[in-house]
Amino acid sequence: MRATTLATAAVVALASHANADTIRIDVGQNNALAFSPDSVTAKVGDILDFHFHAINHSVVMGDFDTPCAPAKTGGFFSGFMPVSGSGEADESFQVKVNSTDPIFFYCAQNTFSHCKSGMSGVVNGPSSGNTLAAYQSAAKNVKSASNPASVFGGSLVADASSSPTTSAAAAATTSCTVTSNSGGGNGYKRSTTCTSGAGSVQVSLGIVAAFTFGMAILMS
Numbered sequence: 614m615r616a617t618t619l620a621t622a623a624v625v626a627l628a629s630h631a632n633a634d635t636i637r638i639d640v641g642q643n644n645a646l647a648f649s650p651d652s653v654t655a656k657v658g659d660i661l662d663f664h665f666h667a668i669n670h671s672v673v674m675g676d677f678d679t680p681c682a683p684a685k686t687g688g689f690f691s692g693f694m695p696v697s698g699s700g701e702a703d704e705s706f707q708v709k710v711n712s713t714d715p716i717f718f719y720c721a722q723n724t725f726s727h728c729k730s731g732m733s734g735v736v737n738g739p740s741s742g743n744t745l746a747a748y749q750s751a752a753k754n755v756k757s758a759s760n761p762a763s764v765f766g767g768s769l770v771a772d773a774s775s776s777p778t779t780s781a782a783a784a785a786t787t788s789c790t791v792t793s794n795s796g797g798g799n800g801y802k803r804s805t806t807c808t809s810g811a812g813s814v815q816v817s818l819g820i821v822a823a824f825t826f827g828m829a830i831l832m833s
């Protein structure tokens with residue numbers, strides 16, 4: 614009986630792996646403080662693929678009970694993704710779904726209070742009880758959003774649909790590791806090491822300086 618259950622589980626795992634889908638979620642598209650879509654259904658093995666739009670968004674996994682704060686165990690954080698002008702960040706953030714339990718996520722940008730304003734979403738959310746609507750309602754009472762100290766829980770992947778600002782980002786399959794990540798969402802420094810087959814490239818985004826300058830104007 615137990616062996617049968619395990620065998621069945623293995624078959625199910627294999628089957629779901631074979632049919633893994635990549636689920637695109639746009640972050641802040643058309644200047645909306647929103648994820649689009651903000652409610653998705655995913656199975657184990659699927660990939661959540663977050664694409665970041667201007668000006669500076671992020672995605673953090675949270676817990677239903679504490680809106681706009683990082684999950685107490687596990688989770689993920691993309692880092693802040695500054696984008697100047699229009700278009701998308703040169704990397705998307707991909708998270709593998711390991712469970713069909715609800716996964717709440719939000720943007721930790723505090724300039725214009727993104728999470729508080731309803732910038733959150735859910736994977737496999739229930740239709741009643743702990744719903745995304747309930748999460749967003751509770752988020753209105755949160756003083757400010759918070760974010761983990763470093764990027765974790767997913768992979769930054771070169772985004773072919775963006776307009777690359779660096780030659781390294783133009784590589785079709787580039788795997789990147791973020792080596793530093795500081796700031797609470799405004800001025801933001803980013804240092805990414807990307808490997809694109811031919812070797813390792815250090816990418817420094819000039820966009821950061823431009824963005825910080827822009828935010829200084831915005832904040833003054």
Ligand SMILES: [Cu+2]
Pocket residue numbers: 641646669670671720721722727732
């Ligand atoms: Cu945001």
